[in-house]
Amino acid sequence: MEDTLKEIGELLLSSVPTIIALLIVWTAYRLIVHPRLQQVLAERHTRTEGAMEQARLAIASAEERTAEYEQRVREARGQIYKEQQARRQQMLDERQTTLTLARQQAQEMVASARTALDKDVAGAKAGLRDQASQLADQIIGTVLKSAAAAGGH
Secondary structure, three states, X not given: OHHHHHHHHHHHHHHHHHHHHHHHHHHHHHHHHHHHHHHHHHHHHHHHHHHHHHHHHHXXXXXXXXXXXXXXXXXXXXXXXXXXXXXXXXXXXXXXXXXXXXXXXXXXXXXXXXXXXHHHHHHHHHHHHHHHHHHHHHHHHHXXXXXXXXXXX
């Protein structure tokens, strides 16, 4: 066991220069490389976060423009609908006006035709009265002539 302890002691003594070299390398790394490496990693992280933030801003801007576009499309559709309704109403009003005018003209034509018909009826009645009167006179004249001819025989 003494030999084992002696060997362990020798190993420890022989590893002291390696331990010192390792401590020197570790200290050099911490003093020289580590701060620069941390700076580069922080810069990379900042750039990455900045790019991600820019991407988020771009997405938010695109969504805002999309919402604005959709709002304008809805407004345009509403305006088109209102214009179509106005055109339909105007066409209905024009149609109603045309129908009213046509009815008035038809009523005037009917009234005019009735007036003309009444005049024709009155004229025909007057003509018939005159003809009836003339026929009555002719019949009376014929009857009187026949009676006078029969009485003078």
